[in-house]
Amino acid sequence: MYDFLVDLIGNEIIAAFISAALPVVFIVPFVIFGVLMERKVAGHMQDRLGPMRVGYHGILQTVADFFKLLQKEDIVADGIDKKFFNFAPYLVFAGSYAVYAALPFSSKYIGADIDLGIFYIIAVSGLVVAGILMAGWTSNNKYSLYGALRSAAQIVSYEIPTALIILSMVMLTGTLSLAEMSEMQTAYFWNWNIFGGAEWSFTKLLLIPFMFAGFLLFYISSLAEVNRTPFDMPEAESELVGGYHTEYSGIKFSMFFLAEYANMFAVSALVSVLFFGGYHSPIGYVGNTLGLEALIPFEQVFWFAAKGIFFVFVQMWLRWTLPRVRVDQLMTICWKYLIPYAFLNLLIIGIITLI
């Protein structure tokens, strides 16, 4: 995509800008769809219908929400630090948006083809912590402060099992770049990393249980990274009023909302790239059977989005099924259970790669 744009425009910097900024075209429709999907999924799981009146079966609900948030008065309370209070939502959104630059949407399009793909992603998702802390602290509200500190503790602790599982996958596949990792899991689902990787050998069968364990550990810690139930202490309604976004109203609040859903999709996409074959289809390509090679990248975008949306759906499913964990239970899960198991996983996968 970058080469295509360079040929089109001729200027490397502008081509790089456009190539890295294109995911916003994906994020905004996804958020519109995602907010509605959350309310419909929540409704159907609670044996009621979600939004029904707004469009046909509620399709226009998020559009209405957005226009309403535009009309809201922007309250800036007394005693807050105005500069950072206004800046915090944009920082949180920037943290989750920067992750999209390194996600391979298809074999032909990746925002910025970095060799250190995963390393960059883990590094940049730390910006979210800074944004949340800024939001909670400058709000001059004790509930916001509690929520922000808990959220910072949670995100920072759960980055460790995330990084450990990613490390074991990197050891297995031998590359940090996400595009290459997706390429290695070509065609048909038995080549996916969760079933052991693309090489047919004895180690593939040996790896399968550890890959499943790694997937579960990674999915759980990614739930905590995006502050979703059962780990949504920072925005817990009954305990903390609203957590770090208590004092925000109007457009700044919609930035937080946008950032949360963008983050959800980013980690789901990461899960699918690491374990479930990235943008490859499980059943072969229509373009191959019809002989139209040019159709394949578009199909890959479709499969990438579909896998991401499926994992987002599982996240929503978990949100409306499981109760919330207390903050000390949250820390216990991370440090006493996930990290030892992740280390064990790392050790065993390391041994298997040597065989």
Add this chain to the structure above:
Amino acid sequence: MKISEEIFEILKNKFPDYKFGLETETPVEPVLSADPLKINEIAHFLAENEDLFFDSLMNLSGVDDANGEKSTDADGAEIITGGTLSVYYHLHSMKFNHKLTVKVSTPRENPEVESVEGIWKTANWHEREAYDMVGIIFLNHPDLERILMPYDWEEGSHPLRKDYKNPEFYHGMRVPY
């Protein structure tokens, strides 16, 4: 299992100089009356004694006995002078399954009753309520202040007294209908 008459006899034997009374014409069960300033000692005895063992205070309520004289004071408002305010204690023993009702009466002008909060912790809440609603002051209560009405409600205005009048405005809100 003891009935109120037996408990009355036990109490009279234990505390010969305190005044006790027993009303038996009441509709539900006999009411034992005691001295307000000695109720702490009496309650201690009732709770600790091996045969009585009243370990649970079921209820404590403050009552305005409507036995004063109505008169009109300077502003034309009706006030009541004289008469008594009472506190009723309803005790129950889980070990022996017997009940007792104790009543103490204090004069309206200077209503002071010993607190039993040291014996049954639940009295903490109920005594604050009795203070708030009827105006009975409990001596040695750890934290005697208004509990149901707002903290800055008028001093000396206790809603469940028979001569209570609603204020006209509270914080700019009109109170009567």
Add this chain to the structure above:
Amino acid sequence: MGLLDKEFIDSNIVIAKSEDLLNWARLSSLWQLSFGLACCAIEMMATSASHYDFDRFGVMPRPTPRQADIIIISGTVTLKMATRIKRLYEQMPDPKYIISMGSCSNCGGPYWEHGYHVLKGIDRVIPVDVYVPGCPPRPEALLEGLLKLQEKIRKETLRTKKA
């Protein structure tokens, strides 16, 4: 949505006011501050639950008044609570709406005569848009109150300022 009721002026152009769009957006996504005081709160919860669903109309419960559009005062308002309600009302951003649910918040309800601690009607402190009568009102009555509020919002115009 009612747009097609406007006339087609020769070449397939539908003219609508931008106020219609803004009003439609405001009435379709009324976010509610979850605020239940007494028995009417149970009926409000019943309205949000499966059988009669509030979320169908776009009403989502939010925990904080800064993100809420509408507050449904459900239950008896005591004098002690009224000062807090006023504070919450002032914390909500404009444009905001109030639904007073049940007799107690309409006019003091069963406590109108002898209630020394009850504020006889929440409209003595905050301006109410819709009164829903009942003790407690059935969920269908509350839903009708919501629909009446939506009608009221639909007719709002930017020219006359709301208080």
